[in-house]
Amino acid sequence: xxxxxxxxxxxxSTALFLLIFTAQSALAKTYMIGSSLAITGPTSDAGSxxxxxxxxxxKFSNDMKLLGRDKVKCIIRxxxxxxxxxxxxxxxxxxxxxxxYLNYSTGSTLGLKKDFEEEEIPVLPASYHAxxxxxxxxxxxxxxxxxxxAIGLAEYVARNHKGGTPRIALFLHPSAFGRGPLSDVKKxxxxxxKVNLVEVVEHGKDLDNTAMIKRLLKKKVQYVISQTVxxxxxxxxxxxxxxxxxxxxFGQKGKLTFLGAHYTGGNxxxxxxxxxxxxxxxTTAFTLTSEQSAGTxxxxxxxxxxxxxxxTANSHNYTSGIMVMQIAIEAIxxxxxxxxxxxxxxxxxxxxxxxxxxxxxxxxxxxxxxFGKDDRAGVDSLQLYVVKKGVFKxxxxxxxxxxxxxxx
Amino acid sequence: xxxxxxxxxxxxxxxxxxxQRIFSTRLDKLIFIGFIVCLFAWPxxxxxxxxxxxxxxTILIAIVAVLGLNLLTGFAGLISIGHAAFVGVGAYTVAxxxxxxxxxxxxxxxxxxxxxxxxxxxGAVVGAFVGLPALRLRHLYLLMATLSFQIIFQWIINFxxxxxxxxxxxxxxxxxxxxKIVRKQHYVFWYYVxxxxxxxxxxxxxxxxxxxxxxxxxxxxxxxxxADAMGMHPGxxxxxxxxxxxxxxxxxxxxHAYLYRGVGFESFTLHHSIVYLAxxxxxxxxxxxxxxxxxxxxxxxxxxxxDLAEKAGHYFPSNMNxxxxxxxxxxxxxxVLFLMFEPRGIANWWRIVRSYVKLWPFRx
Numbered sequence: 001x002x003x004x005x006x007x008x009x010x011x012x013s014t015a016l017f018l019l020i021f022t023a024q025s026a027l028a029k030t031y032m033i034g035s036s037l038a039i040t041g042p043t044s045d046a047g048s049x050x051x052x053x054x055x056x057x058x059k060f061s062n063d064m065k066l067l068g069r070d071k072v073k074c075i076i077r078x079x080x081x082x083x084x085x086x087x088x089x090x091x092x093x094x095x096x097x098x099x100x101y102l103n104y105s106t107g108s109t110l111g112l113k114k115d116f117e118e119e120e121i122p123v124l125p126a127s128y129h130a131x132x133x134x135x136x137x138x139x140x141x142x143x144x145x146x147x148x149x150a151i152g153l154a155e156y157v158a159r160n161h162k163g164g165t166p167r168i169a170l171f172l173h174p175s176a177f178g179r180g181p182l183s184d185v186k187k188x189x190x191x192x193x194k195v196n197l198v199e200v201v202e203h204g205k206d207l208d209n210t211a212m213i214k215r216l217l218k219k220k221v222q223y224v225i226s227q228t229v230x231x232x233x234x235x236x237x238x239x240x241x242x243x244x245x246x247x248x249x250f251g252q253k254g255k256l257t258f259l260g261a262h263y264t265g266g267n268x269x270x271x272x273x274x275x276x277x278x279x280x281x282x283t284t285a286f287t288l289t290s291e292q293s294a295g296t297x298x299x300x301x302x303x304x305x306x307x308x309x310x311x312t313a314n315s316h317n318y319t320s321g322i323m324v325m326q327i328a329i330e331a332i333x334x335x336x337x338x339x340x341x342x343x344x345x346x347x348x349x350x351x352x353x354x355x356x357x358x359x360x361x362x363x364x365x366x367x368x369x370x371f372g373k374d375d376r377a378g379v380d381s382l383q384l385y386v387v388k389k390g391v392f393k394x395x396x397x398x399x400x401x402x403x404x405x406x407x408x
Numbered sequence: 409x410x411x412x413x414x415x416x417x418x419x420x421x422x423x424x425x426x427x428q429r430i431f432s433t434r435l436d437k438l439i440f441i442g443f444i445v446c447l448f449a450w451p452x453x454x455x456x457x458x459x460x461x462x463x464x465x466t467i468l469i470a471i472v473a474v475l476g477l478n479l480l481t482g483f484a485g486l487i488s489i490g491h492a493a494f495v496g497v498g499a500y501t502v503a504x505x506x507x508x509x510x511x512x513x514x515x516x517x518x519x520x521x522x523x524x525x526x527x528x529x530x531g532a533v534v535g536a537f538v539g540l541p542a543l544r545l546r547h548l549y550l551l552m553a554t555l556s557f558q559i560i561f562q563w564i565i566n567f568x569x570x571x572x573x574x575x576x577x578x579x580x581x582x583x584x585x586x587x588k589i590v591r592k593q594h595y596v597f598w599y600y601v602x603x604x605x606x607x608x609x610x611x612x613x614x615x616x617x618x619x620x621x622x623x624x625x626x627x628x629x630x631x632x633x634x635a636d637a638m639g640m641h642p643g644x645x646x647x648x649x650x651x652x653x654x655x656x657x658x659x660x661x662x663x664h665a666y667l668y669r670g671v672g673f674e675s676f677t678l679h680h681s682i683v684y685l686a687x688x689x690x691x692x693x694x695x696x697x698x699x700x701x702x703x704x705x706x707x708x709x710x711x712x713x714x715d716l717a718e719k720a721g722h723y724f725p726s727n728m729n730x731x732x733x734x735x736x737x738x739x740x741x742x743x744v745l746f747l748m749f750e751p752r753g754i755a756n757w758w759r760i761v762r763s764y765v766k767l768w769p770f771r772x
Contacts (some may be wrong), residue, residue, distance in 0.1 A: 107576065111668070114670070
């Protein structure tokens with residue numbers, strides 16, 4: 001009798017365990033985050049580590065159960081920088097009930113802007129083009145725009161230049177991505193920023209920039225602010241070095257001091273330009289592994305955990321990829337914490353409440369992520385770095401561009 | 409000819425007119441009509457996802473563009489590596505109208521069929537103009553001339569403020585008799601529009617090839633001096649071949665603008681010209697059916713390679729690098745394999761299947 005009871009008890013408890021286990025699994029939800037990136041094709045040197053950062057943080061959040069029982073399903077697709085493919089990927093994600101969309105290029109972000117509006121889905125692009133925000137409610141820039149970066153660099157030049165108004169040139173990528181800050185820099189100058197914009201150069205695929213460097217020097221240009229990708233900057237730096245026209249210290253007379261925005265710098269620039277990258281000034285909103293902090297330690301540990309090589313682990317694009325995924329998952333976590341259903345509308349609403357005491361500190365950036373109805377750029381602070389002995393070192397504290405705010 | 413026109417097995421041509429018929433048997437015609445009816449009816453019965461409808465619509469637009477390229481390169485023998493620029497001319501015609509009158513103007517939203525036709529006509533004019541060097545140039549040199557057009561086109565778009573320096577110019581939602589075509593109906597609606605365009609243009613091209621104007625394209629391709637001696641005008645024929653290709657490409661470009669609801673220069677680069685050429689090669693140069701097979705095959709291949717790379721990514725940690733290698737590798741490999749082993753393209757397989765079915769149950 002006792003034995004029968006024992007067997008019955010065993011069967012009953014096993015059944016109960018199985019029931020609880022399956023019920024728990026059934027209750028656990030999966031939220032879809034879609035992403036279309038240029039992992040191959042143009043700018044894939046940035047897109048590939050960016051995708052790896054996103055992928056790793058997605059795995060990390062599931063492994064560490066950041067959303068409790070619930071999980072995120074991150075679909076990361078390659079669009080090879082083709083807007084048509086981006087659109088196809090976006091439609092695919094929408095069919096799968098995506099809650100937030102992580103896009104990449106300026107072209108595709110502008111191209112799909114109307115779709116984002118109609119679908120009312122929050123979008124975090126890798127493009128910090130200020131024009132993304134024009135006529136859009138759902139695009140949120142993860143960090144300060146290219147315009148803010150370029151104006152911030154021009155402000156730094158104006159503050160630290162000795163003797164008269166500094167003469168600057170803009171070195172731009174021949175695309176919407178490159179041209180983005182041009183009109184805003186002009187507006188800032190009109191608003192009182194004390195720099196003299198002498199020339200705007202849209203680079204091609206030149207292998208030699210001797211003529212351009214000589215022309216700029218003839219026009220007494222002392223500072224070149226770049227808004228492009230690393231390889232054209234590396235070519236200019238190497239040519240300036242070869243001609244002996246690269247400034248060895250900031251603002252050296254008769255020489256050129258080079259400065260650049262987010263996508264112009266990073267370790268890839270140092271690898272491409274070698275010693276010519278010494279004294280290159282660069283601004284970004286992200287922490288760098290060459291400047292140790294809690295965030296960079298965590299980043300390197302995560303890269304090790306998921307088997308990334310040293311190049312990827314130390315790339316600022318890897319950091320940027322982690323950061324956008326951090327924002328997305330944090331927004332989902334906050335929606336869940338409020339007991340609301342996780343969907344594109346609730347995630348968007350939560351993102352807009354990420355300010356004040358609710359600001360998000362991802363540790364991968366030099367300032368907090370803040371969004372609001374009138375604030376569509378996440379990290380407003382920027383950090384200036386300069387290459388010293390082959391590594392980027394921080395110059396001063398994080399700053400916020402005064403004139404960028406003024407012209408908004 | 410067999411007494412029963414439904415049951416003929418094989419060809420029984422007794423005149424040139426017989427040989428030039430679009431449908432050689434009544435069964436052929438019935439199958440074709442049935443097929444077209446199916447193409448129009450299936451969206452009413454089966455609901456595809458937006459993504460799949462977009463893929464389908466993109467294939468159909470590519471078919472319109474490749475029809476033009478096939479006329480130019482396949483039938484007239486004039487190599488063009490600037491076809492995406494011709495498609496771009498059509499798209500930027502729509503964009504120009506929008507820049508002038510706004511994307512919510514009644515002409516753009518209500519009179520869109522007219523806008524599409526205008527885009528085709530502009531494409532034809534530009535095509536004929538670009539074709540002028542064909543009067544003096546042949547083969548590789550003509551290829552270089554079309555390549556120059558592609559580069560000039562890209563440069564103009566990329567640097568002209570009127571064209572928003574290549575940034576996307578948005579296209580508004582269109583209206584139909586039922587009202588505004590909203591996002592939910594968008595892809596199915598454009599499926600029907602593009603399908604109608606394909607049926608009309610396909611039949612138009614098929615008919616053209618039966619006329620002296622169509623045959624003169626082939627004659628000039630095979631031997632322009634002989635064609636000249638036979639009373640054809642090789643120069644005019646070449647220019648009008650470019651004009652025709654430009655017209656079809658212009659229509660494709662306008663359809664692209666409306667489908668994607670925006671015009672940006674990234675969709676009309678040299679890479680796209682090469683893809684159109686690959687579609688024509690894989691489909692079958694100088695065949696009408698090749699223009700249908702090629703775009704479908706290349707798009708299908710691209711999607712499968714994407715899926716493969718994604719699936720492989722679950723087993724290999726750095727799937728992105730695998731994807732980097734897979735895409736160009738398969739694309740290049742397919743073109744090389746077709747050029748080596750089946751230069752007549754998929755259209756030749758279709759021809760073999762058709763002739764087998766037509767003669768069945770006899771072997772020859």
